[in-house]
Amino acid sequence: MTDTPLISVKNLSKHFKVYKKQPGLWGSIKSLWHREYETVKAVDGISFDIHEGEIVGFIGMNGAGKTTTLKMLSGLLYPTTGTPSVLGYNPWERKAAFQKQFALVMGQKNQLWWDLPAIETFHLNKAIYEIPDEQFEKTLNKLVKLLDVEDIIQIQVRKLSLGQRMKCELIAALLHNPKVLFLDEPTIGLDVVMQKTLRDFIKAYNKEFGATIILTSHYMDDVKELCERAIIIDHGKKIFDGKLQDIIDKYARNKILSLVFSKSVTKKDLAAFGTVKEFSEDGTHYTATLLVARKEAATTASKVLSKLPVVDVTIEEPPIEAIIREVFSKEKAKK
């Protein structure tokens, strides 16, 4: 990893002017001569650097500005302010030399020819990206094998399942061995098995090609498993940039204490140690989940063990989703 960032973003903004239509027929008629517009700050002055080989997760609610940022980094959208630099290029200039070194994969969009087998798109990309025959064959074989799609690349794309299509999309995007990969919701709509397959593949690709990857996903498992670093965006502004573990340290106030008892205990007994989140007893099984102050988790667990009939205890971090919700609620409270 070098000191020079591969991706550098300074004060990047994208504002859209959107028309606010009044409801009903009268609203439609009125809009013919008078329209009210509103400026939406989709991305609002964000800055960050990303170094070679990093996998960075972009986290944010719907409409936070994640995809808009990726689109500006890909040269699809013209920034309102700021000039991003990717691989030393200004993406907006859309130079061929730049475009041959990155790929943008959008889970909800496809670049495959719908009416033809995926292999036709692969050959088109070979020509477009000027991939030498040997490299094309080698990369294609490797990707096809990694994603286990030997049997489907000859089938018309419209006849493939979502998961199969996504695998083919990834192959089409990676045939030219991009150094920078922007993945926008790559696992959206896929079942858990397929999500895992794609995550493993992305990890393997990063390892093998040293690719720098920015990933947006609503599935926290994607971010947890793939990204050491996360950037949280809310209403177009960056509100956190650092290691995932730092988010947990900074925002997770509690730890989760899962307890199994040998005999019945009361809720009141448990409440003395923390917030009772779950409590269950059916005459044979007695379980409870407690939220305890993070810094005192070990001490509290020891107290519970000494005072209650505990047969099993585990201390866990809260789910990352809950922590992210905490981050957003804190940011909302600040406003």
Add this chain to the structure above:
Amino acid sequence: MRMMEYRTDFVFWLVVSLMWTGFNYFFISLIFGKSTNVYGWSYDELLIVLSLFTMIDALTWSVFYNNMIEYTNAVFNGELSKHLLRPVNTIFVLTTQKISYNNVPRFIIGLIVLVSTAIKLDVSVSLFDLLLVTLLFICGMVFIYSGWFILATLSLWVEKLQNINDIMPGFRQVYQVPRQVYTGITAFTFTFIFPIALITSLPGEVITGKNPPLSLILYFIGATTGMALLAKAFFAYSIRKYSSVGG
């Protein structure tokens, strides 16, 4: 290639395009049922212009129409993004993404009628004339394409512009007949301001030995070059307005 996947649709459009051609030649024969000369053009000479129109029109429908529809649709549904991401000239990709072959027979019919009529008229076309006709034919195509592309690019500026692709085909009737048909302000408009009347007229005049003014030929070549450059510049500027979809 995509089209061949749907054979019935391909055959249907093939039949429709051949019917268009048949009607065009039929109507011109109707006009000459009562006249031997229209604005200084004989029936056979007018067949030359109509054949040039048929060939240009066949190429227009084969190459431009589908691609312009795809282009404006791509702006509205965000599909333009995938073209902008690729390391090839975006305008080139937008122009060649969907080529339909169902108008190829029309082109061939136009070419056959053109050559056979020229033989019938016993016109002597030098190599220079042939090159000039080819150049003017290409200019005509480029002019139509550039004008259409500018109109289609307007879709980047507004929320929805569904019928923008109907404008340029609406002008087809103008270059279906020689420029001499037009008089007064109409002639000035279609010869100098928006010189589409020259598209088939100039090469037709070269073939039939009517010797169009050199200044007019140069003007048309210059206007076409200007139009092509304007289309390129307008796209480069307008693409800043592209908002993609979602995100």
